[in-house]
Amino acid sequence: MNILTYLIPISLILGxxxxxxxxxxxxxxxxxxxxxxxxxxxxxxxxDRPKP
Amino acid sequence: MTATLKQPVSACPACSVVPAAEAxxxxxxxxxxxxLSLPTIHCAACISKIERGLSAHAxxxxxxxxxxxxxxxxxxxxxxxxxxxCNVVEGLGYEAHELDPSALNATSTDRxxxxxxxxxxxxxxATMNVMLLSVSVWSGAExxxxxxxxxxxxxxxxxxxxFSGQPFFRNAWTALRQGRLNMDVPISLAIGLAxxxxxxxxxLSGHHAYFDAAIALTFFLLIGRYLDHRTRAVxxxxxxxxxxxxxxxxxxxxxxxxxxxxxxxxxVGDLVRVRPGGRVPVDGDIVEGQSEIDRSLLTGExxxxxxxxxxxxxxxxxxxxxxxxxxxxxxxxxxxLHRMADLVAIAESGRSRYTSLADSAAKLYAPGVHxxxxxxxxxxxxxxxxxxxxxxxAAAVLIITCPCAxxxxxxxxxxxxxxxxxxxxxxxxxxTALERLAQVDTVVFDKTGTLTEGLPQLTNLEQLPxxxxxxxxxxxxxxxxxxxxxxxxxxxxxxxxxxxVSEAREVPGFGVEAVFEGQPVRLGRAKWLGAxxxxxxxxxxxxxxxxxxxxxxxxxxxxxxxxxxxxxxxxGKTVCLMSGDTTPAVEALARRLGIENWMSEAxxxxxxxxxxxxxxxxxxxxxxxxxxxxxxxxxxxxxxISPATALDAARVASDIVLLGNDLSPVSDACTTxxxxxxRIRENFRIATLYNIIAVPLAVxxxxxxLIAALAMSASSIxxxxxxxxxxxxx
Numbered sequence: 001m002n003i004l005t006y007l008i009p010i011s012l013i014l015g016x017x018x019x020x021x022x023x024x025x026x027x028x029x030x031x032x033x034x035x036x037x038x039x040x041x042x043x044x045x046x047x048d049r050p051k052p
Numbered sequence: 053m054t055a056t057l058k059q060p061v062s063a064c065p066a067c068s069v070v071p072a073a074e075a076x077x078x079x080x081x082x083x084x085x086x087x088l089s090l091p092t093i094h095c096a097a098c099i100s101k102i103e104r105g106l107s108a109h110a111x112x113x114x115x116x117x118x119x120x121x122x123x124x125x126x127x128x129x130x131x132x133x134x135x136x137x138c139n140v141v142e143g144l145g146y147e148a149h150e151l152d153p154s155a156l157n158a159t160s161t162d163r164x165x166x167x168x169x170x171x172x173x174x175x176x177x178a179t180m181n182v183m184l185l186s187v188s189v190w191s192g193a194e195x196x197x198x199x200x201x202x203x204x205x206x207x208x209x210x211x212x213x214x215f216s217g218q219p220f221f222r223n224a225w226t227a228l229r230q231g232r233l234n235m236d237v238p239i240s241l242a243i244g245l246a247x248x249x250x251x252x253x254x255x256l257s258g259h260h261a262y263f264d265a266a267i268a269l270t271f272f273l274l275i276g277r278y279l280d281h282r283t284r285a286v287x288x289x290x291x292x293x294x295x296x297x298x299x300x301x302x303x304x305x306x307x308x309x310x311x312x313x314x315x316x317x318x319x320v321g322d323l324v325r326v327r328p329g330g331r332v333p334v335d336g337d338i339v340e341g342q343s344e345i346d347r348s349l350l351t352g353e354x355x356x357x358x359x360x361x362x363x364x365x366x367x368x369x370x371x372x373x374x375x376x377x378x379x380x381x382x383x384x385x386x387x388x389l390h391r392m393a394d395l396v397a398i399a400e401s402g403r404s405r406y407t408s409l410a411d412s413a414a415k416l417y418a419p420g421v422h423x424x425x426x427x428x429x430x431x432x433x434x435x436x437x438x439x440x441x442x443x444x445x446a447a448a449v450l451i452i453t454c455p456c457a458x459x460x461x462x463x464x465x466x467x468x469x470x471x472x473x474x475x476x477x478x479x480x481x482x483x484t485a486l487e488r489l490a491q492v493d494t495v496v497f498d499k500t501g502t503l504t505e506g507l508p509q510l511t512n513l514e515q516l517p518x519x520x521x522x523x524x525x526x527x528x529x530x531x532x533x534x535x536x537x538x539x540x541x542x543x544x545x546x547x548x549x550x551x552x553v554s555e556a557r558e559v560p561g562f563g564v565e566a567v568f569e570g571q572p573v574r575l576g577r578a579k580w581l582g583a584x585x586x587x588x589x590x591x592x593x594x595x596x597x598x599x600x601x602x603x604x605x606x607x608x609x610x611x612x613x614x615x616x617x618x619x620x621x622x623x624g625k626t627v628c629l630m631s632g633d634t635t636p637a638v639e640a641l642a643r644r645l646g647i648e649n650w651m652s653e654a655x656x657x658x659x660x661x662x663x664x665x666x667x668x669x670x671x672x673x674x675x676x677x678x679x680x681x682x683x684x685x686x687x688x689x690x691x692x693i694s695p696a697t698a699l700d701a702a703r704v705a706s707d708i709v710l711l712g713n714d715l716s717p718v719s720d721a722c723t724t725x726x727x728x729x730x731r732i733r734e735n736f737r738i739a740t741l742y743n744i745i746a747v748p749l750a751v752x753x754x755x756x757x758l759i760a761a762l763a764m765s766a767s768s769i770x771x772x773x774x775x776x777x778x779x780x781x782x
Contacts, residue, residue, distance in 0.1 A: 011181070026169055035119040045100050
């Protein structure tokens with residue numbers, strides 16, 4: 001059962017990373033224009049540098 | 053995730069004012085910020101083409117296209133106007149309309165929606181982890197391991213609940229302070245009690261802890277809240293866009309020169325120039341010029357009115373033929389447009405206060421749950437004299453009965469139904485509009501601009517001699533008057549070619565005159581030509597001194613009007629017509645559509661009173677109208693629809709806005725609304741059924757955390773799936 005000492009913190013940290021990542025996407029307005037972003041990826045204009 | 057996050061619409065004024073004020077503070081309009089609506093863009097190429105085109109324009113600092121909102125925001129030097137940028141985009145082959153950036157302020161930030169999403173994410177994360185730990189407890193973790201798992205669950209659940217549950221705690225607190233009970237009171241109590249008893253149990257290394265139930269409850273309820281928020285946000289943003297499309301500008305005349313200013317800067321006594329085709333921005337008296345004005349949005353009259361010096365005009369009327377200069381007599385809130393608001397307020401006070409299904413369910417449910425749980429607590433305490441057991445059972449009862457399914461029952465259905473109607477071009481502005489629409493048994497239509505396009509159509513083209521039509525066509529080409537345009541269009545479609553005339557000029561307010569083969573020819577009002585005016589809408593052509601020839605018109609039916617009326621009648625609804633127009637015009641239309649109940653020359657008060665009378669006789673009236681004269685009636689009706697072409701005041705007063713030009717979705721909307729309401733009731737029944745099975749178990753002290761988790765998830769999932777079955781035609 002000692003394995004739990006590692007597994008539980010690991011699973012929590014990984015889950016927490018995912019949560020933190022999601023909150024970051026929300027905070028940086030990444031859901032403002034989902035349709036536009038889906039289309040912009042098709043254009044090579046933004047390959048080197050994303051549109052600010 | 054394809055969420056477009058917007059400001060919430062709230063019933064509580066403080067809730068909607070605070071975030072709006074914050075948003076306003078955050079997005080002070082940047083000088084030189086321009087917003088354009090781009091309804092036709094659809095792909096990656098459109099985006100790059102428009103962005104490149106706009107950025108290449110001198111003075112533009114940055115341009116960004118938002119495909120989801122079909123909108124471009126541009127930062128530019130102050131001397132770059134929206135009209136210039138519109139031309140740039142139109143030059144690239146796309147439709148572009150200027151948007152009023154101040155009307156869009158609230159859509160640019162959405163703190164409330166974002167906050168809700170963040171809380172939802174935290175609750176979801178915590179639920180997953182706590183459930184994982186709970187599964188091992190349910191499958192037989194013992195002694196120290198179980199205690200450790202309970203403590204870890206507590207460590208995850210407590211901060212997560214403290215953060216995610218805030219919307220519920222806040223609402224519950226507000227309700228309790230006002231001495232009311234709402235759905236959030238039992239929710240907060242259940243969450244709080246579950247957490248407290250679980251902590252107590254855990255510290256005594258007991259078997260049952262409800263951390264998983266408490267956090268799962270928060271998670272499911274937040275999903276309901278978020279869906280609800282999104283549906284309203286989408287509607288609000290679309291409604292704002294409609295308002296923003298009408299940029300409030302006026303041309304003020306100062307020392308003979310015209311300058312373009314926002315309407316808010318016009319003061320009483322200022323001279324304002326109204327160009328042909330423009331809308332009168334303020335109330336005033338005409339001091340210079342002659343023209344005809346279209347009052348259909350205000351009075352429902354289709355026939356344009358002759359306007360000359362001294363005539364009083366009201367904001368919202370459209371100037372047709374000649375430029376007018378008016379002296380403002382009332383501006384802003386004092387205009388007749390705004391005075392109509394008083395009438396609306398009176399009409400609204402007469403409207404029966406509708407209690408939404410969710411509210412009536414909460415009214416039954418909230419006290420019931422509290423009493424049940426208190427009884428369980430008292431009963432078990434008297435039976436065992438053990439505080440711990442009694443409290444545990446009370447918490448179990450609260451959790452089992454907690455309205456997960458009830459919280460999802462309404463938002464899940466409204467989201468599905470509003471989404472379906474939005475795709476058909478109906479915008480549901482009010483949260484209970486669908487429920488009210490489902491009860492409708494009487495439909496009242498306005499005529500001008502609603503059942504008809506408000507655009508005349510030539511009717512007697514076949515009976516007119518060819519040379520005269522060609523002559524009229526040549527004259528009509530000189531004018532932007534709706535009747536002239538109708539003649540030109542009809543003649544062009546029928547394959548006529550305009551005769552060649554010379555010295556053509558428009559006589560504002562009267563018509564057009566020209567010289568044809570040495571003879572004067574005139575096209576215009578009956579009085580001007582000395583002709584006997586006909587009862588119906590008509591214009592007259594006179595060659596030399598001959599008898600004037602009449603061109604007759606009728607108002608074109610709006611697309612789908614016949615279908616909508618037929619479908620509504622087939623659906624067993626009474627259809628009525630109420631118009632401010634003249635009796636012959638209204639009677640003709642009523643006969644054409646087969647409407648038996650009609651009322652003509654109705655004043656705004658009459659319309660509203662008539663609807664109130666119908667309501668008192670027990671009818672649930674749906675009012676469909678577009679004009680200012682309908683505004684009071686729209687507010688008085690049980691539920692109301694206005695087309696997107698309506699005046700802003702009418703759109704604000706109505707619950708549903710029809711975005712397209714077609715009227716046929718009206719009857720579909722009734723079908724969808726009925727189906728949606730049926731689903732909501734079914735959802736309530738499913739939730740009750742689960743409670744009937746699970747509550748006796750909880751009261752008997754047999755409910756384990758496993759049973760609570762199963763009952764909660766099962767009922768939430770059933771309810772969500774049931775909501776997707778909302779039907780409509782097509």
